Amino acid sequence: RLRDDPLMMPYYTGAIMPTPQKAEYRDEYVSMAKVAIVIGKDADKGQAQAALLVDRIQRYGGAAEIKDAPSADVTAVISLGNTGISAQIRDTPATPDKPEAYLLQTTNTGGKPVFILKSRDALGMTWAVSSLMQLIHSKDGKVHARAANVVDYPRGGLRGYQGADSGYLFYSLAFFSYGRNKDATEPDTAALMRREQQYLVFSKQNTPVY
Numbered sequence: 001r002l003r004d005d006p007l008m009m010p011y012y013t014g015a016i017m018p019t020p021q022k023a024e025y026r027d028e029y030v031s032m033a034k035v036a037i038v039i040g041k042d043a044d045k046g047q048a049q050a051a052l053l054v055d056r057i058q059r060y061g062g063a064a065e066i067k068d069a070p071s072a073d074v075t076a077v078i079s080l081g082n083t084g085i086s087a088q089i090r091d092t093p094a095t096p097d098k099p100e101a102y103l104l105q106t107t108n109t110g111g112k113p114v115f116i117l118k119s120r121d122a123l124g125m126t127w128a129v130s131s132l133m134q135l136i137h138s139k140d141g142k143v144h145a146r147a148a149n150v151v152d153y154p155r156g157g158l159r160g161y162q163g164a165d166s167g168y169l170f171y172s173l174a175f176f177s178y179g180r181n182k183d184a185t186e187p188d189t190a191a192l193m194r195r196e197q198q199y200l201v202f203s204k205q206n207t208p209v210y
Helices: 046-059 122-135 173-177 189-203
Strands: 022-031 034-039 063-066 076-080 102-109 112-119 136-139 142-152
Touching: 022 102, 022 112, 034 046, 046 063, 046 076, 046 122, 076 122, 102 122, 112 122, 122 136, 122 142, 122 189
Parallel strands: 034 063, 034 076, 076 112
Antiparallel strands: 022 142, 102 112, 102 142, 136 142
16 A cells, blocks of 8 residues: 555654654554544644544554544544643653653553653644654554654754755655646645645654745
């Protein structure tokens, strides 16, 4: 499927790009077959950020829904911001007091695997979502996410690119043709914007350069 669906990119490597300030990866793989995403009131862009996770999980064959509370049959829970679920976790480290900082913690509560995502601001939550998305992959024909604990913030305030040739080294050939209409003469604007959004989110760039 990776050959035909460029929005499944980038390839899973077992680690997060760009390299976080601090990351602990575990050889534990959480089933993402049925996921509940719970959004805290402080996550002001939470619906859009959760939509990115839903799309990633579905493209790899799982199911995900935004819920006020997880049902008993979910295989995993994702908590964005300050939620009732995150409040039950007592050993969550503090989010660094830096712009765009975030943390990602993989833990358990109520007998379920839980991914706790917290941030200092809205962009930080987007980068937390990006990092978790990079851990979602197909393993033994089923969708999983690698367990990890991450604390991160950007090394620089402005991060952008002029032309994406170097970034596209991480993408398949299908990525280049994606977004073209059937006669291949003009781009499909909506599809190209979706591709651009995906690239900016995964590479954690906050400043398009023209």
